[in-house]
Amino acid sequence: MGTTDTDWSGDRAEPTATAEDVEYILAEANRVLAKPLARSDVLGIYAGLRPLVAEPPPEKQAVNGEKPTTKLSREHVVDTPLPGLASIAGGKFTTYRLMARDVVDAAVAGFAEDVADSVTGQLPLLGADGLPAVRASARRLAADYGLAVAAVDHLIDRYGAAAIEVLDLNGADRSLGQPLAAGHPYLRAEVAHAVTHEGALHVEDVLARRVRLLIESPDAGVSAAPAVAALMAPLLGWNRRRKAAEIRDYEAFAAASTAALRAPAPLPAPAPEPAPEALSPAV
Numbered sequence: 001m002g003t004t005d006t007d008w009s010g011d012r013a014e015p016t017a018t019a020e021d022v023e024y025i026l027a028e029a030n031r032v033l034a035k036p037l038a039r040s041d042v043l044g045i046y047a048g049l050r051p052l053v054a055e056p057p058p059e060k061q062a063v064n065g066e067k068p069t070t071k072l073s074r075e076h077v078v079d080t081p082l083p084g085l086a087s088i089a090g091g092k093f094t095t096y097r098l099m100a101r102d103v104v105d106a107a108v109a110g111f112a113e114d115v116a117d118s119v120t121g122q123l124p125l126l127g128a129d130g131l132p133a134v135r136a137s138a139r140r141l142a143a144d145y146g147l148a149v150a151a152v153d154h155l156i157d158r159y160g161a162a163a164i165e166v167l168d169l170n171g172a173d174r175s176l177g178q179p180l181a182a183g184h185p186y187l188r189a190e191v192a193h194a195v196t197h198e199g200a201l202h203v204e205d206v207l208a209r210r211v212r213l214l215i216e217s218p219d220a221g222v223s224a225a226p227a228v229a230a231l232m233a234p235l236l237g238w239n240r241r242r243k244a245a246e247i248r249d250y251e252a253f254a255a256a257s258t259a260a261l262r263a264p265a266p267l268p269a270p271a272p273e274p275a276p277e278a279l280s281p282a283v
Contacts, residue, residue, distance in 0.1 A: 019263040044215030127160025220254035
């Protein structure tokens with residue numbers, strides 16, 4: 001559930017939710033839920049920053065009768081302040097293709113020769129090409145790689161056709177087909193895949209942004225951190241000291257990320273005092 005609209009002035013690299021954020025979201029959800037939720041029902045929380053583009057001051061809103069920026073959507077702004085210079089601000093990760101198309105369109109708008117329209121809307125996302133065939137082969141893949149059909153279905157749901165890459169890692173080392181954490185569908189092979197195919201460099205990268213145990217497990221993935229570090233170490237050349245440091249760093253990150261759940265619930269704001277009655281002038 002989410003989101004909030006809270007200004008953030010802390011470390012932009014590691015934004016965290018506050019107890020007030022949690023209470024706000026629960027209060028809003030409980031307005032429509034038949035069975036109200038309490039803080040004890042919350043398993044995990046996460047926070048991210050969304051850059052918002054402020055309106056330019058009035059004196060800069062018109063140049064030769066035209067605005068210097070073109071607002072192509074409510075989520076990002078493309079600016080072409082000078083011929084040959086285009087920039088984009090705002091937006092979010094999930095609209096990256098639209099943002100790329102819009103800024104490239106702005107950059108080539110003044111070209112003397114026509115430029116073909118963007119085809120990004122017709123290009124399949126990573127793992128989408130060939131997905132129906134892979135999904136139809138789930139039982140055969142499970143037999144070939146010695147996994148349960150449910151495990152293969154999980155990989156296909158997460159990676160699409162690229163699930164074959166994860167399965168191949170398991171084929172080379174069957175120990176990677178074991179669960180990463182009890183009670184969760186993630187496989188050890190997904191940690192290796194995060195490093196070899198997705199650029200993961202830290203335990204935090206895997207547990208917070210790949211398998212998402214940060215928000216899906218009661219301990220925020222802390223119990224899985226040693227196993228993740230052990231799997232990443234030979235792939236990234238970590239020694240024992242580096243592994244220990246990665247585990248400690250993740251434990252600190254998880255504690256900071258979930259601090260709002262351990263913090264006391266904020267007290268309700270006091271009701272405003274009534275304004276004093278105005279005195280009528282004596283006659």
